[in-house]
Amino acid sequence: EVQLVESGGGLVQAGESLRLSCVTSGFTFDTNAVGWFRQAPGKGREGVSCIRSRDGSTYYLDSVKGRFTISIDNAKTTFYLQMDSLKPDDTADYFCHTIHNWACGEDHYYTDFGSWGQGTQVTVSS
Numbered sequence: 398e399v400q401l402v403e404s405g406g407g408l409v410q411a412g413e414s415l416r417l418s419c420v421t422s423g424f425t426f427d428t429n430a431v432g433w434f435r436q437a438p439g440k441g442r443e444g445v446s447c448i449r450s451r452d453g454s455t456y457y458l459d460s461v462k463g464r465f466t467i468s469i470d471n472a473k474t475t476f477y478l479q480m481d482s483l484k485p486d487d488t489a490d491y492f493c494h495t496i497h498n499w500a501c502g503e504d505h506y507y508t509d510f511g512s513w514g515q516g517t518q519v520t521v522s523s
Contacts, residue, residue: 399423399512401493406517409483415519417478419493424512426450426473430501433467433478434508435489435519444508445491446478447501456506460486483521490516 405417417433432447446467448455455467466479480487496511 399495401495401512401514403491403493403514403517406491406519408520408522411484411521411523413483413521414479414481415483417480417491417493417517417519418475419477419514420475421493421495422474424495426469428498429495430498431469431476432456432494432496432501432506432508433491434494434506434513435487435491436516437489440489442508443489444506447494447496447506448476449498449501451498454501454503456501456503480519483519485521485523488519488521490518492516 400422402420430447430449433445434442435445436442446457448467464482469476492513494511494513500507
């Protein structure tokens with residue numbers, strides 16, 4: 398059974414940083430990409446970032462490029478989203494996610510299928 402458990406959300410001021418973590422089990426990083434999507438109140442799901450462990454390929458939403466960094470630990474059981482220079486527009490529930498490798502690439506990240514965690518709330522005040 399695939400399981401993903403997020404942590405690390407919270408309330409911060411604009412310009413500050415947060416690091417989200419996702420502990421995983423039930424799948425292998427060799428065949429699956431992992432990523433983060435977010436959903437703000439009244440808005441649709443938005444793919445933030447994903448990474449393919451097999452070749453290191455990453456995707457970032459344009460609005461987070463240069464501020465967010467996705468990474469995987471050496472044991473390939475936990476992955477992270479380092480979020481720097483946070484803005485009020487980053488306020489949302491963040492979900493960690495796993496999908497087949499083909500659904501994550503440098504120019505795409507499909508979030509409508511796969512498995513995801515329960516979400517962690519990130520609130521950025523101005």
